[in-house]
Amino acid sequence: MRVLIAGAGRLGTQIARVLSAAHHEVTLVEHDAGRLAEIADVLPVGLVSGDACEAGVLERAGVRNRDLVVAVTGRDEDNLVISLLAKRRFGVARVAARVNDAENAWLFDGRWGVDVAVPAATPLISLIEEATGATDTVALLRLSKAGVEVVETAITERSRAAGHSLGEIALPPGTIVATVVRDGRPTVPGPDVRLLPGDELLLVSHEATEREIRAAFQ
Known part of the structure; x- marks a missing residue:
């Protein structure tokens, strides 16, 4: 499976590590170049520097050829924009997005291109199961x-x-x-x-x- 993850925070890097260990093709997009430099030598995935809210950055990261986009930045507005671009502009089959503020949960649906909305408190195992559509997950x-x-x-x-x-x-x-x-x-x-x-x-x-x-x- 080809996955694009927007956001190289704690959650994004954990998801990238697990999916790459499963031999999925993973690309991680992050606007903080310093953060990318920190993980470049320890995370075996593709790294793209830039704002994933910009269509050009997503396209440079190969979004057109991705089976799954996971938007897990710390800003709900960014995750919604990324989801909408991925689904509506680039036709990504499956989009998962993190909901940081529970009050914004009602926005995370098909109108914004979100197939799977994941509350911030959801364990990593559940996020990966729901995002990838896996049914045989044990532990992570x-x-x-x-x-x-x-x-x-x-x-x-x-x-x-x-x-x-x-x-x-x-x-x-x-x-x-x-x-x-x-x-x-x-x-x-x-x-x-x-x-x-x-x-x-x-x-x-x-x-x-x-x-x-x-x-x-x-």
Whole structure:
């Protein structure tokens, strides 16, 4: 599947990471060049600098050949404009948009080109399921064809992994930690990274089950 994601914030980068791990073709559009520079070496997706509210930027990002557009900027007005352009001008088959302010939810429908409206509080797993139309998602996304699973887990004060470094945690065979999201910023973790309450982890495994992976941290 060919996906264009507008917005390289925490949610946009997480979606891009998961879908690219599933071997989907992903392009991420972001107006903040500094933000793109931060993730250029850690996110294996196409990156386009520019305002996704501009038709020319979307076209430069290849929107005409995309199966799915996901608008997840922090501004509802921007997400609506992006959705409308994607659907009405470029004929994208499926458009998903994030609703940041619940009071604006009534706007996110077919009139603005939105097929799937996703409230800000919706878990990442649900957003990806709804946006992609997947029906076999386990944890975040089961990569059945590749034999790989991507699992999200959050560190709380009660987690056994809280306060421990990644190198101290016995991961199930065939499992790696793809990223640690702290204070909204994803990083590629090393063994010395100490896990703190509030951290969110994305793990990739081709052998372990979701239960086994969660047991290592919770």
